[in-house]
Amino acid sequence: MRWNRLAAVLFTATIAAASSCESSEPEPVDEAQQPVCSKEDPVVEDARVAINNGRQTFRFDTFGDEAFWGGQLRLHETINNLTPVQALGLGLKVDVEALPKPLQLKIKKGQVDLNSAATTLALLRLNAVVGVTGFFDGKDTLVSVGIQCALCHSTVDDSFSAGIGKRQDGWPNRDLNVGAIIASAPTVAPLADLIGLTEAELRTVLVNWGVGKFDAELILDGKTENATGGSAATLIPAAFGLPGVNLHTYTGWGSVTHWNAFVANLEMGGQGIFFDPRLDDAAKFPIAAANDFDDVRDPVDRITPKLADLHFYQLALEAPKPPANTFQPAAAKRGKDVFNDPQRGDCARCHVPPIFTEPGWNMHTPAEIGIDAFQSNRSPDERYRTTPLGGLFTRKKGGFYHDGRFANLGEVVDHYESVFNLNLSPGDRADLIEYLKSL
Secondary structure, eight states: OHHHHHHHHHHHHHHHHHHHHTOSSOOOOOTTTOOOOOTTOHHHHHHHHHHHHHHHHHHHOOTTTHHHHTTTSOHHHHHTTOOHHHHHHTTOOEEGGGSOHHHHHHHHTTOSOTTOHHHHHHHHHTTOBTTEEEEEOTTSOEEEEEEOTHHHHEEEOOSSBTTEESEEETOOOTTOOHHHHHHTSSOOHHHHHHHTOOHHHHHHHHHHTOTTEEOTTHHHHOOOBOTTSSBOOEEOOOOSSOTTOSOOBTTBOSOHHHHHHHIIIIISOOSSEEEOGGGOOTTTOHHHHHTTTTEEEOSSOSSHHHHHHHHHHHHTOOOOOOOGGGSOHHHHHHHHHHHHOTTTTOGGGTSOTTTTSOSSOOEEOHHHHTOOSTTGGGSSSOOEEOOOOTTGGGGOTTOBSTTOOBSSHHHHHHHHHHHHTOOOOHHHHHHHHHHHHHO
8 A cells, every 4th residue: 555655665764864863973965955854853753653652562462352362262271281381382482581681591590490380470470472461360360361463473583592582573473383272272162153163173173274374264254174175274474574565465355454453353352443344245254244244343442543553563674684694695696687587587577676566456366376266265356465575584484375385485486487487497496596585
């Protein structure tokens, strides 16, 4: 959407303005052409406030969804018996910067029992478990639990140890076993009843999602298997590198802020307002239509007031650059030429630099990209989005494409070479792969 681009430009300009304001000896310029620049610049300050507020929402706001995860599924009862070792095994992450230095030292020395559920509760009290908030009574008893955006769309850099480190917002948590976590709740009856399954049947579906995957459409259409009988879940996508990108998800649906509202209300179980009349389609979305998901109106809206700043913060999350030792620079430079050359890769026709998706309506039919229509048919427009390519290295775990059908970038290139009859030379193919690894 145009707002995405405007917000990205505004963010870049305001940060640049803030930097130039801090210069003690600015170069002489024509004052008539000089932009307004001062530490009191309201545009700079508004941008800073929006980013800080959005980060807080992204990391810590449950939108009241503890009423669902704790109140209905009683997931806190499972967490009461979950050790840190088990939690890390499920892909949950720990923010090392939330841990006091003395505690960090004790963990390093092996003086903290990571096989004790009491340690998990202590981490929750410190707000150190990424994307999860524990609610305690006056006696330090865990009585409920809620989740945030960061649960699926953040990870850590493992700088302290595996699963413990500094936050990396926007990175998809491809270690997270969402289905297994939900299936571990004492009851999944509210979800099972919604979808029309027994609890046992739903637990099997959830466990079959696998690591790093989630099925957002399950509560809309009730489909539990894809066209080949496998799981209908898709890989958790990145939430970075989105400025200038029109549609947010694998199959379009809407802008970044549309999907934020969709997820916060329908997937997370928060309290707010959401409107999408396309969901009032009993043939395509029978569950959504039967439950009025097209027009959600909670009496207390804890979501909508947060959407603008949340959107702004997400647009500020740049796609990370891969470590220098993960690709061959000389080959990547040659691969860039292959990527852009209409007579060879012609990749830039759709993945237009520097946003690496189409400016505008970035959607394609399944036939155009040579794959099946199962997942696209679960969306209103029945198409697949041209996925931005920045930070591809963060998404290699679990495979590529929406469902991980291609294990590596070589398989992706081979697919397109077959679909579009590219006839790449072995050298061009290898160089193109190195370029993709460098993005």
